[in-house]
Amino acid sequence: MAKILISPAKYVQGPGELAKLGEYAAKFGKKALILITSSGYKRIGKVVESGFAGVPCEIIFDYFNGECCRKEIGRLQEIVRAQECDMVIGIGGGKILDTAKAVAFYEKTPVLICPTIVSTDAPCSALSVIYTEDGVFEEYLFYPSNPDLVLMDSEIIAKSPVRLTVAGMGDALATYFEARAVKAKGAVTCAGGQVTGAALALAKFCFDTLMEEGVKAKLALEAGALTESVEKVIEANTLLSGLGFESGGLAGAHAIHNGFTVLEECHHMYHGEKVAFGTITQLVLENIPAEELETIIDFCIELGLPVTLKELGVTEVTEEKIMAVAKAACAENDTLHNMPFEVTPESVYAAIMAADRYGHYFLGE
Structure with missing residues (x-):
């Protein structure tokens, strides 16, 4: 292909x-x-x-x-x-x-x-x-x-609300990890082909930009300042993430976001906020090293992105609710199947629950 x-x-x-x-x-x-x-x-x-x-x-x-x-x-x-x-x-x-x-x-x-x-x-x-x-x-x-x-x-x-730009960083955070998974699977991207080296490089540059400029940009925006960090994050959220997700592909994070749309209590949360938690969940599914997972969760906490189900609006967590999310995320036509290993509603349920617990741990709760 x-x-x-x-x-x-x-x-x-x-x-x-x-x-x-x-x-x-x-x-x-x-x-x-x-x-x-x-x-x-x-x-x-x-x-x-x-x-x-x-x-x-x-x-x-x-x-x-x-x-x-x-x-x-x-x-x-x-x-x-x-x-x-x-x-x-x-x-x-x-x-x-x-x-x-x-x-x-x-x-x-x-x-x-x-x-x-x-x-x-x-x-x-x-x-x-x-x-x-x-x-x-x-x-x-x-x-x-x-x-x-x-x-x-x-x-x-x-001049837009800072929370919106932060949500965009949550959306962009998924770009590299999803493209990496799609590349490993050899799956078809949104562009209709396999991942190019250029798309993967743009996705990685997107991630690196967020890590370097994300917190600086948030603080600048809170001060009402249009700095070079803000310009770089605008580009990362829009151009780098846009090209990276489309030609690099979608995988677990966005499918898990889609799963959360079945819960009415999450509807007030922004797309990127749900994607950020979906990214953490995907990384739990992949069982990445603890140090790397801590870096991503700490980054989300520093920006104010949700790292627990409670922060997503799910104040009453039940097995029925989270399994409904997991089943929706595993829908036949969704992108969770672009992960380079078999994913089931049961494994997604477990990853969501673990991600929630990790979030509480790093928040000191």
Whole structure:
């Protein structure tokens, strides 16, 4: 099987770049549907509008309904057709961006992705995570190509809640460990081939960047400072993790995240927060050396990422609940089977319970 690496056509990162969106968009079409939240429009709508002033590209805003689900995608498709839009622009968080990609795919238009947070590695990818209207994971929707443009305004991102950037580091933390597992298995990646050396190197660089810059970036953001550490973490959360997970592959961490979506008490947690705990669980499944496991758990604790079930929102832990998570994680169509050894609901259950106990231990509880 061939080795495949895929990426967005163009990636732009820097302070003030959102004000140039009109200039970029005009190269792709004449009329854009811009998907954004109402609160997002209040914060940055005027910046976007000013960037389209004097540009031969008309824009129409529509507010996102909150879930990347089939109903919302269909609603927006109707708007694209009725308004005769020839491109779709998503501005906001992961679910908005995934929805914009889905709408553009079905309507056969270019898609421009403009994250205002870096809480997931979704922006660069040629896929969307589709949920039910109630927020339960349903499926991955894969596309034949990546976004035409990913535009990161680091000045806007630096003003977002620190917890969101930390959640993005939790998502990015899984990148190297999942790519390493997929490589060992010889499994097929999200890109449709085997892992390239370049993808594995990007995934490792992502991990190294988090270890070196993650805590520094968090502290800088808490001080309201856009430093080089923050810029490096924005790149790690978005570009390095995005290319690394897609061309490197997904394995245990994300499947375990998907398992936790069956528990309603976890729905308030961010994707990357659940992935961080999923990463620890995957490493328990792999039985990595104690020193390495301690390094990862300590890193999560220092950032404020969840390392126990209680921190994930599961205040009443029962065998029934955790086995439901384990069974969902082992679903036939999920990526847990990309691990280089047999995984069963029973082994995942045991790993979750052990990971929870390790978390309590390192927290001193």
